[in-house]
Structures are given as C-alpha cells and as structure tokens.
Amino acid sequence: MIIKKYKKFFPLKRYGQNFLVNQESIQNIVKIINPKKTQALLEIGPGLGALTQPICEFLDKLIVVEIDPNILLFLKKCIFFYKLQVYCQDAVSFNYRNVLCSKYKYIRIFGNLPYNISTSLILHLFQYIDIIQDMHFMFQKEVAKRLVAMPGEKYYGRLSIISQYYCNIKILLNIPPQYFKPIPKVHSIFVNLTPHTNSPYFVYNINLLTSITKNAFQNRRKILRHSLKKLFSERDLIKLKINPNLRAENISIIQYCQLANQLYKKNK
Known part of the structure; x- marks a missing residue:
C-alpha cells in the first residue's frame, strides 16, 4: 500500500x-x-x-x-x-x-x-x-x-x-x-x-553546561587546561578532581555537570 x-x-x-x-x-x-x-x-x-x-x-x-x-x-x-x-x-x-x-x-x-x-x-x-x-x-x-x-x-x-x-x-x-x-x-x-524521572545529573543552569561542552569539543584535540582556559584555571580543574591533561571526550557527563555548577557558583 x-x-x-x-x-x-x-x-x-x-x-x-x-x-x-x-x-x-x-x-x-x-x-x-x-x-x-x-x-x-x-x-x-x-x-x-x-x-x-x-x-x-x-x-x-x-x-x-x-x-x-x-x-x-x-x-x-x-x-x-x-x-x-x-x-x-x-x-x-x-x-x-x-x-x-x-x-x-x-x-x-x-x-x-x-x-x-x-x-x-x-x-x-x-x-x-x-x-x-x-x-x-x-x-x-x-x-x-x-x-x-x-x-x-x-x-x-x-x-x-x-x-x-x-x-x-x-x-x-x-x-x-x-x-x-x-x-x-x-x-x-x-x-x-x-x-529521566529521577535524573542522575543536575546543573543549576543548563546554558552553562551547553557553553562548557561547546568550548571543550570545539577544541577536542586540545587538553582541557587549554580548551577550557577561558573558563577554568588548572587549579579549578584539579580541585574538582578532573585531570587537566585529559581531552574533552574523556570527561564524563557528571564531571561536565560539576564544571557547570562550579562556573555557576563563580559567577554568582
């Protein structure tokens, strides 16, 4: 038919x-x-x-x-x-x-x-x-x-x-x-x-998560301390237990949420 x-x-x-x-x-x-x-x-x-x-x-x-x-x-x-x-x-x-x-x-x-x-x-x-x-x-x-x-x-x-x-x-x-x-x-x-009914993830502001992932993956060949340097210092990354020498594709969703929430608190 x-x-x-x-x-x-x-x-x-x-x-x-x-x-x-x-x-x-x-x-x-x-x-x-x-x-x-x-x-x-x-x-x-x-x-x-x-x-x-x-x-x-x-x-x-x-x-x-x-x-x-x-x-x-x-x-x-x-x-x-x-x-x-x-x-x-x-x-x-x-x-x-x-x-x-x-x-x-x-x-x-x-x-x-x-x-x-x-x-x-x-x-x-x-x-x-x-x-x-x-x-x-x-x-x-x-x-x-x-x-x-x-x-x-x-x-x-x-x-x-x-x-x-x-x-x-x-x-x-x-x-x-x-x-x-x-x-x-x-x-x-x-x-x-x-x-999700009970989401495993939380961010204060979804726009910050979008912005961070955009920065990270626009420069996916760079390590994080370079691709995210406008948003986070190497010290910020280490404090969140995120290896600054890793690339964007090696960071979990929970870790990206942690970065978004950290940026939210910094900008308050």
Missing part, C-alpha cells in the same frame, strides 16, 4: 524526504510505540502516512507537524485524515506547548525524521522536556551512535552529553537503506528517548 502511494508522489530533496515502505518495520515500530487513546501523540513529518495510518487506528486524534504543504494535500485524500490535527509548520521552531490541552499533561512524540534536521530538532525538543512523556525517532545511524556514546568512545560529544543529561536513550531497531524510498545512502536506527 505505501509503495503504491510513493509512486504517486515525488519527494523533495530540500526536505530530506525518505519514506519508510517496509511493512514489517512499520508494524514493529507501531508495536513499540504502543499508542493508547488516553494519550496525546504527535508525529513529526507524517510523510505518506506509513506510521500515521496504523497509529490512527488506535487513536481518536493524532497531532501532526508537517512543513511540506504538498504532503498535507496528499494526506487530505487519505481515509484517516479526519483524525489528524494538522500544523503546517517547521518542527524545529514549533511551540509544542500549544498542542496540549487540559485533558493531557504530557505528549508522546514520534517520527521518521529528515536527517538534515535531526540534531537541531532534538535540541529544540529538549526545551519542552517537562511536557514530553517519551520520543521515538528514526535517525541516521551516525546520529544514533552520537546519542548513546559514552566517554572515550569515537562518537562521544556535545550531543551525547546534552541528550543523556535529559533522557534515557535506547537503540531499538536497525533499519537498512532498502526499506526506504528513495533509498538513502546511510543506514537508519530507530531510537527511544525517555526523559
């Missing part, structure tokens, strides 16, 4: 449209999301409805955010369109608080994301973490690896730290390129991000 729909539609390169067409993967994803009528669900980039249609079967209403008006014209012809609450907007600047009504306290978000916006979208969504129950997204394999990377690993960086600060992250499914139309040049991974 979804392959027939694809043949009638021309994906736009500027929106990074690669539509999931493998039925088994679609069924597995819907089963993992496990939508309930008592929940508010929002899909980012419904595309040709591969996930939209089966998820609508479990719901009275599904919120969708889609930037491409041609996709929305396509969806208007689908039998499930009456169940959609549509926002024709850019997901990276969308205000997710606007979709919640008094009936729901939290929202569940999912989507097969265009790879060119996935990192900026995730960082945008963290601004709404207090109203998000969970998120399920299809990412480019490299992005997924960055999300779950640990200190010392190749993909460990700012995205790893900020994402794991907010969420517990699990890799769920590996999806090969041939499961999409048009076929992308990369492998994909379906990922769950669930906000």
Whole structure:
C-alpha cells in the first residue's frame, strides 16, 4: 500500500524526504510505540502516512507537524485524515506547548525524521522536556551512535552529553537503506528517548553546561587546561578532581555537570 502511494508522489530533496515502505518495520515500530487513546501523540513529518495510518487506528486524534504543504494535500485524500490535527509548520521552531490541552499533561512524540534536521530538532525538543512523556525517532545511524556514546568512545560529544543529561536513550531497531524510498545512502536506527524521572545529573543552569561542552569539543584535540582556559584555571580543574591533561571526550557527563555548577557558583 505505501509503495503504491510513493509512486504517486515525488519527494523533495530540500526536505530530506525518505519514506519508510517496509511493512514489517512499520508494524514493529507501531508495536513499540504502543499508542493508547488516553494519550496525546504527535508525529513529526507524517510523510505518506506509513506510521500515521496504523497509529490512527488506535487513536481518536493524532497531532501532526508537517512543513511540506504538498504532503498535507496528499494526506487530505487519505481515509484517516479526519483524525489528524494538522500544523503546517517547521518542527524545529514549533511551540509544542500549544498542542496540549487540559485533558493531557504530557505528549508522546514520534517520527521518521529528515536527517538534515535531526540534531537541531532534538535540541529544540529538549526545551519542552517537562511536557514530553517519551520520543521515538528514526535517525541516521551516525546520529544514533552520537546519542548513546559514552566517554572515550569515537562518537562521544556535545550531543551525547546534552541528550543523556535529559533522557534515557535506547537503540531499538536497525533499519537498512532498502526499506526506504528513495533509498538513502546511510543506514537508519530507530531510537527511544525517555526523559529521566529521577535524573542522575543536575546543573543549576543548563546554558552553562551547553557553553562548557561547546568550548571543550570545539577544541577536542586540545587538553582541557587549554580548551577550557577561558573558563577554568588548572587549579579549578584539579580541585574538582578532573585531570587537566585529559581531552574533552574523556570527561564524563557528571564531571561536565560539576564544571557547570562550579562556573555557576563563580559567577554568582
């Protein structure tokens, strides 16, 4: 069914449209999301409805955010369109608080994301973490690896730290390129991000954590006493039991949080 729909539609390169067409993967994803009528669900980039249609079967209403008006014209012809609450907007600047009504306290978000916006979208969504129950997204394999990377690993960086600060992250499914139309040049991974209920991390000011990690990883080949010298003296680092001769990728999230809190206290 979804392959027939694809043949009638021309994906736009500027929106990074690669539509999931493998039925088994679609069924597995819907089963993992496990939508309930008592929940508010929002899909980012419904595309040709591969996930939209089966998820609508479990719901009275599904919120969708889609930037491409041609996709929305396509969806208007689908039998499930009456169940959609549509926002024709850019997901990276969308205000997710606007979709919640008094009936729901939290929202569940999912989507097969265009790879060119996935990192900026995730960082945008963290601004709404207090109203998000969970998120399920299809990412480019490299992005997924960055999300779950640990200190010392190749993909460990700012995205790893900020994402794991907010969420517990699990890799769920590996999806090969041939499961999409048009076929992308990369492998994909379906990922769950669930906000911490009892977070292992704490910072007084998240902007300081962002700033410190930016400084550290912009100069990731430099050791910390050089990359962070504008923010911390070598003595400051030693006092926090952080080796000033280590590089950015060797410092744990807890240690970055300690640095952020130390800077907060210094600036008070």
